[in-house]
Amino acid sequence: MNLPRISALALRIATQFRRDHRTLAMIIVAPMVILSLLAYLINLTPSSMQVGVVVEDASPVAQRLAQELRALPLFQTQTASRDRVEDLIRGGGLEAVIIIPQGYGLRSAGQSGPDLEVVVDGSRSRTAPAVLQGLARATARVAANQVGASLPQPQVTYVHAGPEYTTLDYFAPTFIAFFSFLFVYLLTAIGFLRERSQGTLERLTASPLTKAEMVLGYMVGFSIFALAQAAVILLFTVYVIGIHYQGNLLIVFLIVAVLSLGAVNMGIFLSTFAATELQAVQFIPMVITPQTLLAGIFWPIPDMHPIFQWLAHLLPLTYANFAMQEVMVKGKGLLDASVQADIGALLLFAAAQVALASFAMRRART
Amino acid sequence: MSNTYALQARGLVKRFGAITAVDNLDLQVEPGVTYGLLGPNASGKTTLIRLLMGILPPTRGQSTLLGRPVPDRVLRTRLGYMPQALALYEDLSVQENVSFYARLMGNYTPARVEEAVGLVDLSARAKSIVSTLSGGFKRRASLACALVHQPAVLFLDEPTVGIDPHLRVEFWNHFQRLNQQGVTIVVSTHIMDEAERCTRLGLLYQGRLIAEGTAKELRERAKADTMEQAFLAFSDESKAPP
Numbered sequence: 001m002n003l004p005r006i007s008a009l010a011l012r013i014a015t016q017f018r019r020d021h022r023t024l025a026m027i028i029v030a031p032m033v034i035l036s037l038l039a040y041l042i043n044l045t046p047s048s049m050q051v052g053v054v055v056e057d058a059s060p061v062a063q064r065l066a067q068e069l070r071a072l073p074l075f076q077t078q079t080a081s082r083d084r085v086e087d088l089i090r091g092g093g094l095e096a097v098i099i100i101p102q103g104y105g106l107r108s109a110g111q112s113g114p115d116l117e118v119v120v121d122g123s124r125s126r127t128a129p130a131v132l133q134g135l136a137r138a139t140a141r142v143a144a145n146q147v148g149a150s151l152p153q154p155q156v157t158y159v160h161a162g163p164e165y166t167t168l169d170y171f172a173p174t175f176i177a178f179f180s181f182l183f184v185y186l187l188t189a190i191g192f193l194r195e196r197s198q199g200t201l202e203r204l205t206a207s208p209l210t211k212a213e214m215v216l217g218y219m220v221g222f223s224i225f226a227l228a229q230a231a232v233i234l235l236f237t238v239y240v241i242g243i244h245y246q247g248n249l250l251i252v253f254l255i256v257a258v259l260s261l262g263a264v265n266m267g268i269f270l271s272t273f274a275a276t277e278l279q280a281v282q283f284i285p286m287v288i289t290p291q292t293l294l295a296g297i298f299w300p301i302p303d304m305h306p307i308f309q310w311l312a313h314l315l316p317l318t319y320a321n322f323a324m325q326e327v328m329v330k331g332k333g334l335l336d337a338s339v340q341a342d343i344g345a346l347l348l349f350a351a352a353q354v355a356l357a358s359f360a361m362r363r364a365r366t
Numbered sequence: 367m368s369n370t371y372a373l374q375a376r377g378l379v380k381r382f383g384a385i386t387a388v389d390n391l392d393l394q395v396e397p398g399v400t401y402g403l404l405g406p407n408a409s410g411k412t413t414l415i416r417l418l419m420g421i422l423p424p425t426r427g428q429s430t431l432l433g434r435p436v437p438d439r440v441l442r443t444r445l446g447y448m449p450q451a452l453a454l455y456e457d458l459s460v461q462e463n464v465s466f467y468a469r470l471m472g473n474y475t476p477a478r479v480e481e482a483v484g485l486v487d488l489s490a491r492a493k494s495i496v497s498t499l500s501g502g503f504k505r506r507a508s509l510a511c512a513l514v515h516q517p518a519v520l521f522l523d524e525p526t527v528g529i530d531p532h533l534r535v536e537f538w539n540h541f542q543r544l545n546q547q548g549v550t551i552v553v554s555t556h557i558m559d560e561a562e563r564c565t566r567l568g569l570l571y572q573g574r575l576i577a578e579g580t581a582k583e584l585r586e587r588a589k590a591d592t593m594e595q596a597f598l599a600f601s602d603e604s605k606a607p608p
């Protein structure tokens with residue numbers, strides 16, 4: 001292991017990268033745009049829905065329910081009649097119709113009577129759940145009012161995070177890790193591919209540089225930018241977007257650094273299977289996208305089939321996600337066993353990639 | 367094997383699948399000479415250079431460099447290599463390219479980089495990004511990268527392709543000076559008047575060394591007036607074995 005050689009390589013990569021203003025802008029600006037968009041979209045208030053209400057029952061309960069439905073902020077209600085229900089949904093701009101049938105009032109009096117009927121436009125994913133939720137709220141109000149009580153307001157105590165946390169606060173930490181992973185992979189894969197195609201790899205091979213030194217030089221060269229990127233994204237999400245977080249941001253850096261270690265080597269490894277830069281980019285939907293889906297960011301891993309759970313536990317982004325949640329949501333530190341286990345898993349992944357990368361380099365050489 | 371040779375190879379074979387790029391080749395090169403490898407396209411010049419440097423493992427056979435068996439990583443700081451491809455970082459300046467290789471070889475000083483750039487007459491363009499240079503200037507930069515760390519053995523794979531006659535003469539004058547300093551040069555070429563300037567020549571044909579000697583010896587043996595005719599005579603001879 002020769003430090004001057006490693007730093008020569010790292011310095012060269014950093015110089016090349018520094019000169020590439022467009023890529024530099026991309027790795028900083030793209031995550032900002034995506035995170036801002038995400039922040040905006042996640043906090044979007046749903047637009048009101050046009051709901052028809054058919055009241056066939058004259059009982060006070062039925063009237064009360066109709067009243068509560070009209071009062072729901074999400075519902076824009078209009079009175080309808082049963083025989084026009086399908087027409088109103090097909091062409092009349094209604095998303096749903098709620099029918100309070102004749103004899104509905106009998107039910108609340110403890111006798112048997114017909115149940116509420118709901119007709120929804122099934123072409124929109126939000127309609128059925130939103131209508132049923134609204135309906136549940138309205139019936140709860142009616143029921144509570146009858147016994148003379150207001151709706152129950154349980155007192156909630158938070159062990160981690162707090163009521164001010166939004167979905168974004170859970171997504172953002174992992175996204176920071178994701179962007180580092182993606183860009184470090186992409187830049188290494190393309191950088192290494194160029195090294196091969198322009199013939200400079202042959203010169204490196206003819207130099208005293210060892211494979212380990214090469215991997216380290218690449219890692220240091222790109223990690224400088226991966227960390228700078230992580231810093232900018234982190235500051236942006238914390239101070240501009242204003243996400244909530246706990247924990248030490250230095251640990252977040254450590255996690256990103258360990259993750260990029262794996263990404264550099266994955267880039268070198270996969271680049272030996274690519275003949276062109278386009279092919280290196282084409283690995284993204286194959287290698288990066290499934291990781292994002294399985295990492296437990298959007299869907300919880302315990303809900304998955306055992307095979308996918310097993311797969312998820314082979315992927316570095318999963319552990320980066322765990323670690324980020326532990327640190328930024330739960331506020332845990334380096335002394336915490338689960339944080340240590342996650343970082344350990346990331347190191348293990350990096351080690352596996354180093355082995356694969358040096359194996360692939362040997363294969364590419366002969 | 368003896369230590370008096372800068373470079374010695376015995377029974378070198380390199381196969382790529384069905385192709386035999388280097389075929390049972392023996393070679394000795396004395397220190398401080400320029401050894402020219404002459405041969406048509408695909409005759410195995412590049413492959414032989416790679417084998418001799420130890421960056422490509424041979425299928426069979428062995429070789430030594432400066433008395434040490436190849437491959438030897440320690441030895442690599444004393445070798446210079448100018449590949450057939452440019453092998454430059456197009457987004458870096460000439461100076462940055464040369465400095466990088468100097469650092470890699472553990473022999474970096476700003477003065478040495480400046481000297482190497484001056485040697486190939488690129489001082490005026492030292493700060494230019496390589497991608498903005500003309501083809502010949504890029505070749506010069508590539509040579510500077512191979513020379514900067516003052517190697518003991520220099521491997522040059524068609525170094526003067528695309529270089530104007532004026533500079534080509536200067537290059538060869540410089541090679542001669544390096545020889546005088548004890549540097550051994552192995553150079554492949556297609557250009558016959560360059561062949562005349564080599565201390566010794568090896569004619570490669572289909573991976574085999576079909577003739578060897580000084581240019582004068584080879585011409586006399588082939589009873590030819592020019593190197594070109596001599597080369598054609600030798601290759602005809604090896605095509606039709608007696």
Ligand SMILES: Nc1ncnc2c1ncn2[C@@H]1O[C@H](COP(=O)(O)OP(=O)(O)OP(=O)(O)O)[C@@H](O)[C@H]1O
Binds near residue numbers: 366387405407413450
């Ligand atoms: N990596 C490789 N894989 C497969 N075949 C190869 C490889 N390298 C060289 N060859 C083959 O070996 C033979 C010799 O090639 P080489 O590049 O050594 O020729 P050369 O004398 O340098 O030719 P040129 O004058 O065109 O540079 C050719 O037939 C070539 O196709």
Ligand SMILES: [Mg+2]
Binds near residue numbers: 450
């Ligand atoms: Mg060649």
